[in-house]
Amino acid sequence: MTGHTVDVTVVGTGVIGLAAAHTLLGRGLTVALIGPSPMAAPGQASAAAGAMLSPFSEVDAAQAAERVELEVGQRLRSLARYPSWLAGLADAAAQPPVPLAEGTWVVATDAERADLAAIARAAHSASHPAELHHGTDVDGLRPETAATAALWLPTEPSLDITCLLRTLEAAVTRHRAARWIRSTATSVQVGRAAVRLRCADGVVVDCGRVVLAAGAGIPVLLGERARDLGIPPVLAGRGVSLVLDTPVATPHTIRTPNAAFACGTHLVPRGDGTVYLGATNRLTLAPRLDAAATLDEVAVLIGDATRVIEHRLAAAELRRVQVGYRPYTLDHLPLAGPTADPRILLCTATYRSGVLLAPLMADLVADEITEPGSLACHPYRADRPMPAPTLTDLLTPAALRGLADHLTAPGTRSSGPAARQLAALLAATLPAALTADDPLGTAMTRLFTRAPVAELLPSLLTLVERLETRPCPSTTSIPTPRYSSPRPVSGAAAPAT
Numbered sequence: 001m002t003g004h005t006v007d008v009t010v011v012g013t014g015v016i017g018l019a020a021a022h023t024l025l026g027r028g029l030t031v032a033l034i035g036p037s038p039m040a041a042p043g044q045a046s047a048a049a050g051a052m053l054s055p056f057s058e059v060d061a062a063q064a065a066e067r068v069e070l071e072v073g074q075r076l077r078s079l080a081r082y083p084s085w086l087a088g089l090a091d092a093a094a095q096p097p098v099p100l101a102e103g104t105w106v107v108a109t110d111a112e113r114a115d116l117a118a119i120a121r122a123a124h125s126a127s128h129p130a131e132l133h134h135g136t137d138v139d140g141l142r143p144e145t146a147a148t149a150a151l152w153l154p155t156e157p158s159l160d161i162t163c164l165l166r167t168l169e170a171a172v173t174r175h176r177a178a179r180w181i182r183s184t185a186t187s188v189q190v191g192r193a194a195v196r197l198r199c200a201d202g203v204v205v206d207c208g209r210v211v212l213a214a215g216a217g218i219p220v221l222l223g224e225r226a227r228d229l230g231i232p233p234v235l236a237g238r239g240v241s242l243v244l245d246t247p248v249a250t251p252h253t254i255r256t257p258n259a260a261f262a263c264g265t266h267l268v269p270r271g272d273g274t275v276y277l278g279a280t281n282r283l284t285l286a287p288r289l290d291a292a293a294t295l296d297e298v299a300v301l302i303g304d305a306t307r308v309i310e311h312r313l314a315a316a317e318l319r320r321v322q323v324g325y326r327p328y329t330l331d332h333l334p335l336a337g338p339t340a341d342p343r344i345l346l347c348t349a350t351y352r353s354g355v356l357l358a359p360l361m362a363d364l365v366a367d368e369i370t371e372p373g374s375l376a377c378h379p380y381r382a383d384r385p386m387p388a389p390t391l392t393d394l395l396t397p398a399a400l401r402g403l404a405d406h407l408t409a410p411g412t413r414s415s416g417p418a419a420r421q422l423a424a425l426l427a428a429t430l431p432a433a434l435t436a437d438d439p440l441g442t443a444m445t446r447l448f449t450r451a452p453v454a455e456l457l458p459s460l461l462t463l464v465e466r467l468e469t470r471p472c473p474s475t476t477s478i479p480t481p482r483y484s485s486p487r488p489v490s491g492a493a494a495p496a497t
Helices: 015-026 065-093 110-125 161-173 215-222 295-308 311-315 351-370 397-408 417-435 439-450 454-466
Strands: 003-011 031-034 104-108 131-133 149-153 178-181 185-190 195-199 204-212 235-245 253-255 266-269 275-278 282-284 317-328 335-338 344-348
Touching: 003 015, 003 178, 003 195, 015 031, 015 065, 015 161, 015 204, 015 344, 015 351, 031 204, 065 110, 065 161, 065 351, 104 110, 110 149, 161 178, 185 215, 204 215, 204 351, 215 235, 215 317, 215 344, 235 295, 275 295, 282 454, 295 311, 317 351, 335 351, 344 351, 397 417, 397 454, 417 439, 439 454
Parallel strands: 003 031, 003 204, 031 178, 104 253, 204 344
Antiparallel strands: 104 149, 131 149, 185 195, 195 204, 235 275, 235 282, 235 317, 253 266, 266 275, 335 344
């Protein structure tokens, strides 16, 4: 058994964990980092990320104005840090700076015009340019469904996540005050004098502070202790992405607005000449970090991309399929700062903006460690009130329209009568199904209790397929789904069975 004693231990080696370790080292602290090399960590959100630095194009028309102001403000604060942050990483790693690919096109159909307008308002409110164009103006692309409008956002860049992770890794490992344990943390034990972490390879680390940046792995690491620490549920959004060799060259990111519980379909240039294709987002209560992508996930991704971005992508050569689990909270804001035990801090739950928010999140947690109490009023603080949404909160007209779109044409938005009628039918029947006194209603309510977020809605309908109903319910019992007992939403998210 090997032991280390340091000032701070960071658990998690994604972009957030590496950024936090690098910043803490810069504050003169000794740091232990626990986790595998980022490109070797299965299911890690960072390694599978598109790395769009998108303060504006994540906005959608359904968001309240004050929520847009909050989220865009924090994203812009982090984006402003990027030039100096990348320069500092390059110096520390003794490598060239990670280059940025400038500009994002957001392409939209008539049904998505409201989202395009919301994105443009957010950019103009922050004094950033947002230029409206015809859909045919975008790099000569030829989708199956032609975009009717496109928004050019020149101040929204992207980067190659592989280059960034390698630079971060080099910057941390070269620092003489860093200790990297390339294993997995298995327990966190709080003592009077120190916090002790045990690793799967037998290494033990004693420290004064622990920063949990392991995303969807945090509930598994802490188990029931998460309740005692006051940690809210950390959910996981499973995303599948593809890296392609393709004749379709673009110097800019091209994406659609967010739709149907997922990020917009997006094509992102990489520094090695490949392109990154992403879009999927599926709530997962029991992440299997080593699970491969399904044929359905890949088919949906390719179908959406050829339909709304470029039909020639169907002929692209597939270099790599990636799966990552994005961590997020019930209110969809990140977690930064101390738990009920001030020696254990959170730096996680950045959902779809982890790469963009990395410099900010690292600064926030380093500030709290060097100046305790500095995050007392920050909107990301880990101990903020986070009441679970009610069913009424989730079943909004916008959410039901999104669910109808998801069922009728995944990845698109339809304003046709079929989608409107389906949304009306769901509004009339879904609340009753959730509260029904039968096996289906019980199972749906239990699932809702465990994850009361809008991303759950497609799963509620999928649950119906798991109950093998028969024509004669009076003589046939419906098997009850095998769920563990629901936990209160104030505790950690329970794994599905």
